[in-house]
Amino acid sequence: MAVGQVPFPDMPMLDGVRLGTAMAGIKKPSRRDLVVIELPESATVSGVFTRNAFCAAPVSVAKAHMAACRAEGRSPRYWLINTGNANAGTGEAGLVDARESCRVLAEAVGVEASSVLPFSTGVIGEPLPMARLSAGISPALDAREATSQAWQQAGEGILTTDTRAKGASVTLEIGGEQVVINGITKGSGMIKPNMATMLGFVVTSATVEQALLDQLLRETVDASFNCITVDSDTSTNDACMLAATGRGPRIESEADIARFRDALQDVMTALAQMIIRDGEGATKFVTLAVSGAQSRAEALDVAFTVAHSPLVKTALYASDANWGRILAAVGRAPVTDFDVNRIVIDLGDVRLVEHGGRAASYTEAAGSSVMAKEEITIAINLGRGEAEATVWTSDLSHDYVSINADYRS
Amino acid sequence: MAVGQVPFPDMPMLDGVRLGTAMAGIKKPSRRDLVVIELPESATVSGVFTRNAFCAAPVSVAKAHMAACRAEGRSPRYWLINTGNANAGTGEAGLVDARESCRVLAEAVGVEASSVLPFSTGVIGEPLPMARLSAGISPALDAREATSQAWQQAGEGILTTDTRAKGASVTLEIGGEQVVINGITKGSGMIKPNMATMLGFVVTSATVEQALLDQLLRETVDASFNCITVDSDTSTNDACMLAATGRGPRIESEADIARFRDALQDVMTALAQMIIRDGEGATKFVTLAVSGAQSRAEALDVAFTVAHSPLVKTALYASDANWGRILAAVGRAPVTDFDVNRIVIDLGDVRLVEHGGRAASYTEAAGSSVMAKEEITIAINLGRGEAEATVWTSDLSHDYVSINADYRS
Numbered sequence: 001m002a003v004g005q006v007p008f009p010d011m012p013m014l015d016g017v018r019l020g021t022a023m024a025g026i027k028k029p030s031r032r033d034l035v036v037i038e039l040p041e042s043a044t045v046s047g048v049f050t051r052n053a054f055c056a057a058p059v060s061v062a063k064a065h066m067a068a069c070r071a072e073g074r075s076p077r078y079w080l081i082n083t084g085n086a087n088a089g090t091g092e093a094g095l096v097d098a099r100e101s102c103r104v105l106a107e108a109v110g111v112e113a114s115s116v117l118p119f120s121t122g123v124i125g126e127p128l129p130m131a132r133l134s135a136g137i138s139p140a141l142d143a144r145e146a147t148s149q150a151w152q153q154a155g156e157g158i159l160t161t162d163t164r165a166k167g168a169s170v171t172l173e174i175g176g177e178q179v180v181i182n183g184i185t186k187g188s189g190m191i192k193p194n195m196a197t198m199l200g201f202v203v204t205s206a207t208v209e210q211a212l213l214d215q216l217l218r219e220t221v222d223a224s225f226n227c228i229t230v231d232s233d234t235s236t237n238d239a240c241m242l243a244a245t246g247r248g249p250r251i252e253s254e255a256d257i258a259r260f261r262d263a264l265q266d267v268m269t270a271l272a273q274m275i276i277r278d279g280e281g282a283t284k285f286v287t288l289a290v291s292g293a294q295s296r297a298e299a300l301d302v303a304f305t306v307a308h309s310p311l312v313k314t315a316l317y318a319s320d321a322n323w324g325r326i327l328a329a330v331g332r333a334p335v336t337d338f339d340v341n342r343i344v345i346d347l348g349d350v351r352l353v354e355h356g357g358r359a360a361s362y363t364e365a366a367g368s369s370v371m372a373k374e375e376i377t378i379a380i381n382l383g384r385g386e387a388e389a390t391v392w393t394s395d396l397s398h399d400y401v402s403i404n405a406d407y408r409s
Numbered sequence: 410m411a412v413g414q415v416p417f418p419d420m421p422m423l424d425g426v427r428l429g430t431a432m433a434g435i436k437k438p439s440r441r442d443l444v445v446i447e448l449p450e451s452a453t454v455s456g457v458f459t460r461n462a463f464c465a466a467p468v469s470v471a472k473a474h475m476a477a478c479r480a481e482g483r484s485p486r487y488w489l490i491n492t493g494n495a496n497a498g499t500g501e502a503g504l505v506d507a508r509e510s511c512r513v514l515a516e517a518v519g520v521e522a523s524s525v526l527p528f529s530t531g532v533i534g535e536p537l538p539m540a541r542l543s544a545g546i547s548p549a550l551d552a553r554e555a556t557s558q559a560w561q562q563a564g565e566g567i568l569t570t571d572t573r574a575k576g577a578s579v580t581l582e583i584g585g586e587q588v589v590i591n592g593i594t595k596g597s598g599m600i601k602p603n604m605a606t607m608l609g610f611v612v613t614s615a616t617v618e619q620a621l622l623d624q625l626l627r628e629t630v631d632a633s634f635n636c637i638t639v640d641s642d643t644s645t646n647d648a649c650m651l652a653a654t655g656r657g658p659r660i661e662s663e664a665d666i667a668r669f670r671d672a673l674q675d676v677m678t679a680l681a682q683m684i685i686r687d688g689e690g691a692t693k694f695v696t697l698a699v700s701g702a703q704s705r706a707e708a709l710d711v712a713f714t715v716a717h718s719p720l721v722k723t724a725l726y727a728s729d730a731n732w733g734r735i736l737a738a739v740g741r742a743p744v745t746d747f748d749v750n751r752i753v754i755d756l757g758d759v760r761l762v763e764h765g766g767r768a769a770s771y772t773e774a775a776g777s778s779v780m781a782k783e784e785i786t787i788a789i790n791l792g793r794g795e796a797e798a799t800v801w802t803s804d805l806s807h808d809y810v811s812i813n814a815d816y817r818s
Contacts, residue, residue, distance in 0.1 A: 051741075052737060052740040052741045053739075053740040053741070053742075053744070053747035053749050054736050054737060054739065054740030054749050054765070055740070086733070088733065088736075088737070089732075089733050089736045089737075089762065089765075089766050089767055090766050090767070091764055091765045091766025091767070092764075092765075092766075093766070094766065123733065124731075124733025124734065124736065124737060125732060125733035125736070125766070125767050189720065190720055190734075190737065231718075231719040231720060232717065232718070232719065233718050233719065233720045233734075233737065233738065233741070234737070234740075234741040235737065236733075236736075236737050236740060308641065308717075309640075309641070309642050310640040310641065310642065310719075310805075310809070310813070311598065311599055311640060311642045311813055314809075314810055314813035314814045315813070315814070317810065317814050318813075318814035318815065320814070322533075323498075323534060324495070324497065324498050324532065324533025324534035324645075325533065325599075325642075327463050327497075327498045327533065327534070327645075328461060328463060328497070328498075328533060328599065328642065328643070328644065328645050329642065330462075330463065331461040331462040331463030331464070331643075331645060332460070332461045332462070332642070332643040333462075335462070338462035340462050340463050353498065355500055355501075356463070356498075356500045356501075357498050357499050357500025357501075357502070357503065357534070358498055358499070358500070358534050396719075396810060397810065398807055398810050398811070400719070400723075400810075401723055401726065401805060401806065401807050401809075401810055402807070404719070404720055404723035404724070404727075405723045405724070405726050405727035405729070406727065
């Protein structure tokens, strides 16, 4: 299931960027499961990764390779991505496999192995099928193209339980020249990124110096991928990459940085929201807007407590205006000195809670009419400060249980 | 659904204690939904309550009445419990209703209103049907008995989505005399008590001074009701009450206190585990035993992170030895400086994880044979300290979604 229609957009070409995919048979035959994204030498590259202590081997290797490139003043040139196997929980052997996959690609194109960054997604704990993966690298390289179709095929080639490819693109003008930002992402379950979505790859034609690129990635991920949750489970493989090809306008004036950041935020937020719309078993797209908090951290705590509540999520699935469950979830959020009499909760344009209980104006009919919708906003004003945060989530349906009870079988 | 057979035990009579139930039609006709538990004047009474900021009106009133009794050197004499309506999120009107229900009972038996402690469970946010509740008090009083059957009917009269009444009883000898501890509890969903289960009522024939009773309740609840979770949702109405009738042997020597505490812990743990066995949609009873932690809080953090993971819970439901999900959940626990190479995870007697990945000795067949069982222990040794904690939980099944998507309709 998935909420709403989100067609894959047209992706403008980016000078120096090519994408190739292959059907390597890593988990299932006859599906795209191996993707190579090529970046020009002039690119700057930034990445954020999962904070899960059991981070996957490719995450460790990608970080080490990025550090090696930076130490030598080079830029990573290739992102090598496979689905079907996460190469996580695989210990030392997994690290050897991840490095070897980079070496195979590097040798084929004549770059250093550390110029290749590996990414994996899929089942945890099984050895990477190295023979099939290595054999798929050459066909993926042969298929490299800069076209919109290549972007879409790459979007398909990184999916796991997702039901559709996810892409976003924004074009803006900087100094009279067009700047393109293209991104693809995947993720559907095990989604409560603490750094990034499971996998996101964003490339812009702009020229952005390294420190600024790092900062922009952190800022825009914090307000997008780090504000979504399907099931509260942070993956071992989360990674979000941002590259600037260095072939387009330089982003350096304050005004240009602000405009570029806004456009990048639009791409990141669109991609993050697509993950929620395609959340495992999702039948609802839910926005939790918390305001009146003493800090953004407090607002996020309240939003995530409600977003993770199985009772709220099953009520959303049932289109049941069971506002008592929302109130109970807010009440157990880790906030000290909560004055419930100041809390106001709105469901869409219907006031649910004020003065410590159900709003006098509330009617079941009004609540039900909002809950019947596919897209629902729950606004919670804590009445104790100026900080706010927005989190997006999905509901908890029978399909979520089916998908995750059957995933490996 | 429910895990295993847990018949209601024989409950010895307690001198001075009577229980009466009525069918008041609070939510549905023809089911026991109102319970009165009478305690003797000689009793000491202790209670622990939910930490949910939106605590229900009866919780506020029960706390206030207990304080009033203590201030005047009296003991609460009646516990008045209804199911079908939680009287939570009902604001000022809910407080008025809770106080009025105490007044009606107090007047009927000739005690102060503050000698009555009210408890409610059921749907949140609807006004208490006061006419029906008040009308039920007299029949409940008329039905008062000290028999085992009266305990069982009281156990039935406090249930919500539970599938069966839950009671436990232990008898020990203190100074050559028998001491009885009887307890009943209810709870099935919205179970991640932060203080107590939804409702628990335990009475002993011993004589225990107030301060010691308070301490024993806190200690035994911390290792029982506060170590269970069905769905991570802390209720607005949680309360666990402990009364000592003062008609039996005095518990005061260190040796007697230790023996009494052990027996009380047995009752509390048995009751808490019954809630998990009867967890909404539960098909598995899962013990999470975390050891090698730097503190008990850290051990609890890891245990609850795994216990709350929807992906672990759906894998348990599917009897799928998807140990990667357990590893991923451990890895995202809020523990700083986690060295994954020191973590050892066992599933029953099968080693799953060591040296940062799947144990070399692990086989899918061995893991599957453990997962196929109804009762499963996951042991996690963090290898960084001496502290430990045990948490009990259930799986996440289709029935959980059905029960909670349909609960109000």
